[in-house]
Amino acid sequence: MSILKIEGIHKNFAGLTALNEVNLEVQEGSVHAIIGPNGAGKSTLLNCLVGRIAPDAGTATFAGRSLLGIKPHEISQAGVARVFQTPEIFGDLTVFENVMIPALAKRDGDFRLNAWRRMDSQSDIRDHAAEILRDVDLLSRGGVVANSLSRGDKRRLELAMCLVQDPRLLLLDEPTAGMSRADTNNTIDLLKQIGERGITKVIIEHDMHVVFSLAHRVSVLAQGTVIAEGTPDEIKGNPVVQEAYLGGAH
């Protein structure tokens, strides 16, 4: 059963076509990778899905609900979480607080003042945050200010912030960009571990090692159009893809 359905998405930027009639279907529980050369429109597509960019035409439905024309916080409350290319965390707060905040969003919705009760009396939030931090192996660093974490740990923290909300769909924009090989492998392991939770994932990634380690299906974008779609093995052997993206070297 498809959880995300994109039909005829089109986006122009000052005469330049960034997305041209993009159609895509993501199955629930699967890992769907979107690959393509620089400027293919991958990030634009992701930004359309999270309310950052309004497409000129087309539809995007998540679990039967349209994602277009609604605000980012409404998309998040609907069950869509996003991991950014550069980890977007609360650098001035502690690791623990970084995870407690999204847990509050999950429990209280998009607005609840709650200005009198002490934060440390919210035991349900603390326990939930601790459980997720244990899962991503950051519990021992809970009291550390997030800005002092390494790049790899910041990525783990960002993932924990998404996971604590128990999303149905996780959108990952180049989650291993700028990472060392060791950090990349750790992130792959972590994403596989997350896979056991049954969360559907859409990954935009340049690193083929990451794509072929994780993805069940791969869509290839080139010049704003989906030129191929299939299993990783099918994509590897597709001459059109090799020509457009892998340059025939793969």
Place this chain on the structure above:
Amino acid sequence: MTTDSARKDWMLAGGFALAILTMPVWLTPIGASYPDLLQKFAIFGIFAVGFNILFGLTGYLSFGHAAFLGAGSYAAMWAFKALSMNVLPAVLFGVLVAGLFALVIGFISLRRSGIYFSILTLAFAQMSYNLAYSVLTPITNGETGLQLSRSDPRILDSLFGTETGAGLPSTNLFGVEMSGYPGFYFCAVMLILCFVISMRIFRSPFGMKLRAIKSNQNRMNYLGFNTGPYTLAAFVISGMYAGLAGALMVATDPLAGAERMQWTASGEVVLMTILGGAGTLVGPILGACIIKYCENIFSAFNERMLSNAFSLLPDPVQHFLVVVINPFVGEGWHLTLGLVFVLIVIFLPGGLMEGIRRLSRIRLGGPGGGAKDKAPLPGMAEART
């Protein structure tokens, strides 16, 4: 841990209350224990604590908070004229009107962030200031300022048959006049209440969300928070604190003038907060007290007083010191304040509270830098004292 940190907070509140209520005693040696100055410490302390809820927690820098100070003053003054000379209705009315005013200005200004937000708030405050001098003269009494008159109706006082005597009536709290030390103690109790409320906000989920907005508002949106109502709530609460400060000004000195809405008053509360330490609980109050102390004490110094102070030194040295220090006192006290502010911003960006923290770290022999990335409690970076 919950009980432990809650107990620490109550100890902090208790210590703060004790320090404020005993100010007339321990401020005597530095000549700052007279009621007018003590009232200013408490009133501007409230103003700064409120401003810190907006600026210290969310990072939104308002240059227009004087508008709420003025609105609170005018509203309280009207309560004295129309309802009663008792300060409670006036304070209530001042807070309410300032809160409504903040709701309108905040709703519009918070559509932008950064410098654009600051400019919008400044524009609104200047508009209010100019309106108070022009078209709103029937409400504000223009340049003369809003004053009490014997012919004011004072409905509640008439209803309860309260005697006002032959001259102009005085503001009071159930018969206790609000001038002198009683006025200070009333303001001090209000400051303590405001401090406790501010402390609860700092420690609450609301406070944590405001700090997260300051850190990364974009991420907050993508985590499912509608950040608009949170920043608006902080703006309104902050405006209500300013309204309370304005109401207390007329409770202790019943005259409301438009100059309270001028941009210099908005700038002053920014200085107070940054000087003491934005985002800390006690810092803004410390900043407010230092600025008001400088304003009242240093501005009263003159060349003759300096000569007397250095009279024990040899003549050439005495003359040299008087010549060097004289430009920094009297009318030139702003130069002292400016220099102190520059030094604080350069060397202690976290304000005086950062200096105090550094000193206590050195005194305790703790690591100079290693501890700074650790939270004081496991997992929770308690909002700084």
